[in-house]
Amino acid sequence: MNKRALEIKKSLSAAGYRLTRPRQAVIEVIACARRSLSPAEVLNRARKRDPRIGLATVYRTLEMLQREGFLDRVGIGSQGYVLMCTEQGLHFHLVCERCRTVTELRASRSLVHRLRRSGFISHRSAIEIVGICARCQRKCAAER
């Protein structure tokens, strides 16, 4: 089982949440995802682990995970948003708007300092930068 999923489960359990089958399914899906997912995609993947899970539960679980700091939401394009698992420490998520792959980039110490000095506090440890990854750029160039 995914190490990160285990961490999240332990933490939620300690916080008093019940580790139900649907919740575990969603947590595992999020923890294993290599790219950001829409709520509907989370549902599809979660159903492979627990076929009875419903969309409302996915939404409720996602909301809970976000509240507890295990999840980030990124708006991509015009409709909906996508989700990804939050990791520790301030860092950037380079989100490709074509393939939705997420690449990480650690934040420099100076940025952390400047942020702190500005008095602004972010509860998110990930900062999203939306754009196009190197691979999709090559693909795009090849198409012409």
Added chain:
Amino acid sequence: MNKRALEIKKSLSAAGYRLTRPRQAVIEVIACARRSLSPAEVLNRARKRDPRIGLATVYRTLEMLQREGFLDRVGIGSQGYVLMCTEQGLHFHLVCERCRTVTELRASRSLVHRLRRSGFISHRSAIEIVGICARCQRKCAAER
């Protein structure tokens, strides 16, 4: 009239878009906004300049402005997203999730370099960091 609004209008005009009353109203609203706005808020403000404007037109104009690079979307909380006018050069937007005020922070040269080296290209010049601004933090502390 707002200088930024003028720039946007000129650029759109040069690109072959018609500068209609509703479009001008939306552009002026966005260019003058001190905080990010939801589409419905944009509609309300735009109606003060052109009372006949409809919500669908606001959506269509926002989409166009985003496509042309004059607008950024940020997801805040669970529902909807907010909008803000994009400025020039890579920089951060510190978006307060309480009052939606946007504060700017220039990006360090090293970040720009590291981003470039990663091969990732962002068409956005603004990077959003969602959190709580210093003022709202004080307000929050005072409430207790």
Added chain:
DNA sequence: TTTAGTGCAAAGAATTTGCAAGGTG
């Protein structure tokens, strides 16, 4: 056993689309 959590279906928001009428270049 207790009660948080669930699935379902219906309600409520947000966003997009079709089309006849209108206004810009």
Added chain:
DNA sequence: CACCTTGCAAATTCTTTGCACTAAA
């Protein structure tokens, strides 16, 4: 005058909610 753009309203899509039932702890 041509045709891009609009307003309206309907359609679609996304998200939340109410409630009887289920299953963690």
